[in-house]
Amino acid sequence: MIKDSAYWIRKLGLEPHPEGGYYRQTYRADLVLEGLPRQFSGPRAASTAIYFLLEGENFSAFHRLRSDEVWHFYLGATVTVHVIEADGRYSQVQLGSDPEAGEVLQAVVKAGRWFASQIKDGRSFALVGCTVVPGFDFEDFELAERDRLVELYPPHRDVITKLTRT
Numbered sequence: 001m002i003k004d005s006a007y008w009i010r011k012l013g014l015e016p017h018p019e020g021g022y023y024r025q026t027y028r029a030d031l032v033l034e035g036l037p038r039q040f041s042g043p044r045a046a047s048t049a050i051y052f053l054l055e056g057e058n059f060s061a062f063h064r065l066r067s068d069e070v071w072h073f074y075l076g077a078t079v080t081v082h083v084i085e086a087d088g089r090y091s092q093v094q095l096g097s098d099p100e101a102g103e104v105l106q107a108v109v110k111a112g113r114w115f116a117s118q119i120k121d122g123r124s125f126a127l128v129g130c131t132v133v134p135g136f137d138f139e140d141f142e143l144a145e146r147d148r149l150v151e152l153y154p155p156h157r158d159v160i161t162k163l164t165r166t
Contacts, residue, residue: 005055005125012051012127019143020165021056025136026129033134039066039111045135054079055125058142059118061165062144068110070131071107077124078103082154082163084114088153095128096119114153114165 008014014022020129027049034043044067050072056059071093073080078096085091095117096103109148119126146164150157 005053008053008125008127012053012072014051014053017052017060018141020059020065023050023052025050027131036134039088039140040134041139044137047131047133048135049129049149050136052129052130053125053127054084054117054119056119057122059105059163060116062114062116062149062160062163064112064114064142064144065109065132065136066111066140067132067134067136068111069109070133071109072129073097073105074129076119076126077129078120079126080119080120081107081109081115081117082159083109084149084153084156084160086112088155090153090156093124096120096122097162103130116151118163147150 009022012024014024017023023158025048028143029046031046032043035044036044078094081093081095083091094103095107144164145166149160
């Protein structure tokens with residue numbers, strides 16, 4: 001039996017994510033953090049984790065979080081994670097299982113950075129995990145608006161246009 005993206009979506013009970021791809025939360029810490037910095041509107045779980053699957057030409061659109069996010073590679077094709085720092089510096093991380101090709105099994109996107117991801121070859125799929133500390137809350141999630149992001153970072157117009165939906 002070929003374990004394609006449809007198999008993993010079904011087997012893991014993944015659902016469409018607003019940024020693109022499919023996900024399911026697998027962990028939410030019982031420990032709740034209070035008295036967090038001002039960017040958080042209230043208490044948050046200490047940590048959360050999800051499965052996240054991207055396939056084919058689908059992509060995770062540029063967005064940012066108020067928390068750090070650790071990416072973990074599980075299987076499939078290489079995932080390119082595009083990151084734009086507040087000062088406009090752009091970088092890529094190749095998340096995958098081939099260290100000889102510069103790929104890493106884990107990567108961190110620091111809080112407040114704009115980031116997007118896509119399958120490097122555009123034909124396969126990848127299954128990864130994402131751990132967020134303090135834990136993920138949709139209130140801490142901001143999906144990029146293309147025109148606004150291009151206005152802030154004009155040198156990155158091409159990648160922003162390609163990896164935003166509105």
